[in-house]
Amino acid sequence: MTESKNDGSDWIQAWIQQQREQLRRAGMPGADAASGEKSAGGPDQYRDLGMRWLEAGQAYLQGWQQFAQRSAGGSAAGETPLKFGEEMLNAWQGTWAGAASAGEGATRQFADLISRLPALGLAREQTEAWRELLAAQAEYQHLEQELRTVWAKVQTEALVMVEAAIRERRAKQDAMPGIEDYRELYNLWVECGEKVFAQVAHSESYCKLQAQLGNAAIRLKLRQQAVLERALKHFDLPTRSELNTVHKQMRELRERVATLEAQLAAARGEERS
Amino acid sequence: MSESTPGSAELAAVTNDFMRRMSQGLAALANAGDVTIGSSAKDAVFTEDKVTLYRYRPSEVVAPENRVRTPLLISYALVNRPYMMDLQTDRSLIRGLLQRGVDVYLIDWGYPDGADRYLALEDYVLRYLPHCVDFVRQASQQDRINLLGVCQGGTMTLCYAALHPQRLRNLITMVTPVDFHTPENLLTKWAKHVDVDALVAATGNVSGDALNALFVSLMPFRLNSQKYVDLLHQLNDPDTSGAALENFLRMEKWIFDSPDQAGEMFRQFLTLFVKQNRLKDGTLEVGGRKVDLKQITMPLLNIYAMQDHLVPPSASKPLGELTGSSDYSTHEFQGGHIGIYVSGTAQRQIPDRIAGWLRERDRS
Structure with missing residues (x-):
């Protein structure tokens, strides 16, 4: 079997360009925003929570409205004792429906508001547990994104090192063999990648960031456990x-x-x- | 990248070649069968909870006068499985020792489960290990035996040896960390800011899979990618024997067959040894008893690997100055943390060095 041989010029540069393009698409900062995709950060979680609140609120109010209408049906017209309440419910329902149809901006504002309000009422404890869970998830996703950015930088710098190594080989053509096939180029990339990573991995900032991500993952797990344990207790199952x-x-x-x-x-x- | 980009056609060609070789390698890999682990016959002679003590059957070809009289007990790390010491016929430290007349016992710590999450350092150092030592002492009818600790198992044997020096004739440590705060120690740097109390509270036992992910991420390009690319390329080579593939698969099995770590033991190890470096500083206590390495006065052989990326030599070397032994020897192995057990050089050097060193001190 033969492998393609080449003097290591255009195709290598094309490969490096290809890698850069992939990195840009996959992980470099700002790539997500450019592509219009949702960010992985916390606001999505709050938005989801907000949507759930809207749905629950609408269902709750619809139930009350039906109750009010049934009650009103048994009384004389114009003398409905619940008329005032019905109007209020309609007004509230309109507000909820408006919030739902006002688009993402309004939903986000609502969700932001919910996230800042103290938990209240019968579901206070559950709300608080879920809110803590969502906050932990948002924190984790934020840090994970930061770490991905660092890894993307490692890969970017590895490509720069690959280019430099190839230039050096070309300059010392007599003393050093050129890159002859894809695997050689791959091995050079691995070597450069490990060199760059080793420098980054030993840095205090990386050690701190990786630990912060680990600690955030731990907090997230603890919050998940708290929510799950509450559910298990509800069914009298062991925790x-x-x-x-x-x-x-x-x-x-x-x-x-x-x-x-x-x-x-x-x-x-x-x-x- | 558009097709008109300079070099794109050539890149497509070399990429295709590369992928073709990979595909052929994958096809060969698909034909690989299961691999077997272990080569030397052994018997379980003692168990306690999930811990099992094995005795390897002595080699029949060694004449009685050439046998090392004092048995050797091997204490492996908790992190991986101890069959690394006897992986296969031609990659086995234990087989090498048996062939040189050493009577070998091995502790298998087992796979801790959720019921073991509160197992602590004192359970390992003051209960399981002493019970195994006492069993071997009793079975061999000797007051003192030889003890060999591997990696984290070596760290535990140092604690035991400092607390019970009268029960050991000779001590050997292999790739054993003593000073966890040397500049080369990447694992310590990564652990420094980790909230280990919260970790154990959240996970109970610490998953072996998670630890594997950590170890692999020490060299992510090589360990996640290159070694598999290398394998697939080798499988295309008609000169590559099936044995090479089996060796690779056996090693993969060992690497990823990782027990979970008992939560409390992990918490203590990471806090007291890794973060606080108490063994080296002389401030470690186990079960309320101070661990003073100066109490280790028996002959001591310290073996470390010069290219070890998990336990750098700088973490093992300080033992010489910390111990109270007046008969301290070292062996520098030119290889890595795993190569010290499985490389061809290791098969030639390590059993010889250990058996020879033990024999010299067997009747003193």
Whole structure:
């Protein structure tokens, strides 16, 4: 089998250009905004929450409206005791519907408002738990994006290093062999990538960012667990926290048994002697 | 990139060649069967919870007068599986030791599950390890035995040796970190800002898969991509034997067959050893007892790998100045953290070095 041979000129440059283009599309900062795609950050989460609130609010108000209409049907016209309430409900429903149809901007404003309001009422605890979960998710996604940006920079700089290495080889054509096939170029890219990454990976800023992302992932998981455990308790199903309590108790008991056994063995030894 | 871009046609051609070779390699890979692990016969001789102690059957071809009298107990790391020590017939430190007359025991720490999340450092250093040591002492009818610790298992053996020096005749550490704060130690730098208390609170045990992802990300270009590209290219080579593919697959099995880490033990190890460097500083306590490396007075052989990216030599070398042993030797292996067990050079050097060193001190 033969592999394509080349003196390492145009096709290598074409490859580097291709890689740059892919990086630009995939991960470089600003690429998402340019393509018009949704950002991965927090506002989407709040927007989703806002939409859910809108849907729930509309359903709630529709229920009340039906109740009001049924009640009004049993009274004389113009003397509906719930007429005032019905008007109010209609006004509220109009507001909710307006918010829903006003487009993303209004929804976002609403969601922002919701996110800043203190949790209230019967669902206060659940709301707070969900809000914390969403905040943790937003934080995680933000940091993940930051890390992706760093990785994209590593790849970009690796390409710059590849170019420099190729120039050097060309300059020392007699002493150094040129790039002859795709795999050689690939291996050079790997070598350059590892060199650039090693420098970045040892830097304090990278260590901090990676740890921040890890810590954000941990917080997100803890928030998810809190929401899940609440649901499990609702169905009287065991939770991890309860198992932890049991395991801790078992461990303590085991240690106490071991201590007592040691004391017993020592006492028996004393008796024999 | 448009087709008219200079070089685009040539790039398409070389890319196609490359992809064709990759595809052929993939086809060959699809024909690979399962791989077997381990080569030497062994018997489970003691168990406690999920811990199993194995004794390898001594080699029958070694004359009694050439056997090392004192048995050797190997304490492997918690992070990977101990069968790395006996991966296959021609890649086995244990087989090499058996062939040189060493009586080998090996601790398998098992796979911790959710019920083990509160297992702590003292469980490993003051319970499991001592119980295994005592079993070997009793079975061999010797007061003192030889102990070999590997990587994190070496760190634990140092703690044990400092607390129970009277039970050990000789101590060997292999790629064992002692000073976790040397500039080359990337894992420590990455761990520095991690909230390990919250991590363990959130995950309980720490997933072996997550740790693998961490280890692979130390050299992401090589370990996520290049090694597989290399494999697929090698599979196109008619000179590449099926054994090479089997070796690769066996290694993949070992690398990714990673037990979860008992949560509390992980938390303590990362906090006390990695972040706070207490073993080196002399401020470590296990079960309320101070671990003083100066208490290690038995002969000590410290083996480290010069190209180790996980436990850099600078993390192992300080042991010489920290220990109280007056018979301290080192062996510098020219290779990496894994090559020290599986490379051809390792097969020639390491068993010889260990068995020879033990034999010299066997009857002292």
